[in-house]
Amino acid sequence: MLHRPSPGPLATGPTQPARRRWLRSAAALPLVTAASGAPAPAAAQKTSAHIVIAGSGLGGIAVANRLSKMLDGAKITIIDRKEEHNYQPGYTLVATGVWPIGKVREHNAEFHPAGAEWIKDMVTEFDPASNTVVTAGGQRVRYDFLVVATGVHLDFAQIEGMDVAAIGSNGLASVYPSPQAAQATWNAMQAFTAKGGQALMTLPATPLKCAGAPLKMTFMLRDRLHQAGTLGASRVQFMSALGNVFGVPAVNDNVLARWKALDIGVEFSHKLTGVDIGARRAMFATPEGEKVERPYDFLHVVPPMRAPDPVKNSDLAWKEGPFAAGGWLEVDKSTLQHRRYPNVFGIGDINGTPRGKTAATVKKSAPIVAHNLVQVIAQQKPDVDFDGYTSCPMITREGSAMLIEFDYEGRLQPSLPMIDPLQDSFLAWLMKYRMLKPAYMAVLKGRV
Numbered sequence: 001m002l003h004r005p006s007p008g009p010l011a012t013g014p015t016q017p018a019r020r021r022w023l024r025s026a027a028a029l030p031l032v033t034a035a036s037g038a039p040a041p042a043a044a045q046k047t048s049a050h051i052v053i054a055g056s057g058l059g060g061i062a063v064a065n066r067l068s069k070m071l072d073g074a075k076i077t078i079i080d081r082k083e084e085h086n087y088q089p090g091y092t093l094v095a096t097g098v099w100p101i102g103k104v105r106e107h108n109a110e111f112h113p114a115g116a117e118w119i120k121d122m123v124t125e126f127d128p129a130s131n132t133v134v135t136a137g138g139q140r141v142r143y144d145f146l147v148v149a150t151g152v153h154l155d156f157a158q159i160e161g162m163d164v165a166a167i168g169s170n171g172l173a174s175v176y177p178s179p180q181a182a183q184a185t186w187n188a189m190q191a192f193t194a195k196g197g198q199a200l201m202t203l204p205a206t207p208l209k210c211a212g213a214p215l216k217m218t219f220m221l222r223d224r225l226h227q228a229g230t231l232g233a234s235r236v237q238f239m240s241a242l243g244n245v246f247g248v249p250a251v252n253d254n255v256l257a258r259w260k261a262l263d264i265g266v267e268f269s270h271k272l273t274g275v276d277i278g279a280r281r282a283m284f285a286t287p288e289g290e291k292v293e294r295p296y297d298f299l300h301v302v303p304p305m306r307a308p309d310p311v312k313n314s315d316l317a318w319k320e321g322p323f324a325a326g327g328w329l330e331v332d333k334s335t336l337q338h339r340r341y342p343n344v345f346g347i348g349d350i351n352g353t354p355r356g357k358t359a360a361t362v363k364k365s366a367p368i369v370a371h372n373l374v375q376v377i378a379q380q381k382p383d384v385d386f387d388g389y390t391s392c393p394m395i396t397r398e399g400s401a402m403l404i405e406f407d408y409e410g411r412l413q414p415s416l417p418m419i420d421p422l423q424d425s426f427l428a429w430l431m432k433y434r435m436l437k438p439a440y441m442a443v444l445k446g447r448v
Helices: 016-027 058-070 088-095 179-195 213-228 249-261 359-377 426-444
Strands: 050-054 075-079 084-086 105-107 117-119 123-127 132-135 140-142 145-148 198-203 235-240 265-267 271-276 281-285 291-295 298-300 344-346 390-397 400-406
Touching (some): 050 058, 058 075, 058 359, 058 426, 088 179, 088 213, 088 426, 145 359, 179 213, 179 298, 198 291, 213 235, 249 265, 249 390, 249 400, 344 359, 359 390, 359 426
Parallel strands (some): 050 075, 050 145, 075 117, 145 344, 198 235
Antiparallel strands (some): 084 105, 123 132, 271 281, 281 291
């Protein structure tokens, strides 16, 4: 249930008349504003090509739906064991008590394009030299073209003592693993805010999907403490393994200024390395080798992230450079075509690119991947470039958010003139709360 937004430092929520005006203007807004730059589809291209799509998250299904309309006669095979489709951008809303868990759970079968083959298994091996993938069940599937859409691996194993099954108990929280973990996180947040105490919010040093989620959780925890009347008995501390809290400098500085006004502490270069769940103690390491132990009443764990093993251990992964350690897919950041295997493309979180592990990234890049792949099928060169667009509706409190959009270079790219990307507003909150899931569903179905 949507609660009344709470007042507080830097709160800039609109009055009720202003909200009504914004609601009327919002109704006229397109649900998704970032144009892909891909040409409008022409008549479907005839081909007998077999396209394998490894993964059925937003990226995999969006590309499958687009290709099914752009190609006549192609065989499209989707390989993924998952039958449930999760709206992951909604996890932070579930984890902070804004949405019920049911709003982030759908069924994959409802979104696959008609005629696509669905192999309910997981790819365990990529062999691009022989144009083959191998599934967990031992099935070898040959392809003419491959789209890698496997997402990321949440590497909780790097945190000694961490137990995902314990999320929700003893103050342990993490919004990332699943809808169930998000719901359990809300349970832990409720128990914590009822009494207050010491909260530790963490950030690893690896690339992240939805890099704004740890910040949203911090803002919302503080807001829930305020609403519960226990803020005065509490301390919220953000522990970053990096030298910042967000990779876009203007956003980083804005958030840090807000947190200073909200009395949210920040410690940099503190990497979460272990947790004693029963004793409620967290262990951190600094670049100087110092070991730091901190007690907590609430701990939000953001795991290090990397490519799943089948990609990381294959010849598709980067072999050198900044993306090699994580085993990310070696794609050209502009065309999203593999740099060494031209019949392979990447979509979504798996790509080893400077930025772009959000649903908004998929919205803009899915049409480009589909177009460039069709170009390659037609023995032409990819001719549309992706600029790295991503978007983060940064919740600052219940009822208010910033709509932050940026590109590979970290340049702000606001698409709605009535929204200042560094100013929180009810309209940005409304987009996150009500408008972005319908937009996501349209992307999933290949409609935008």
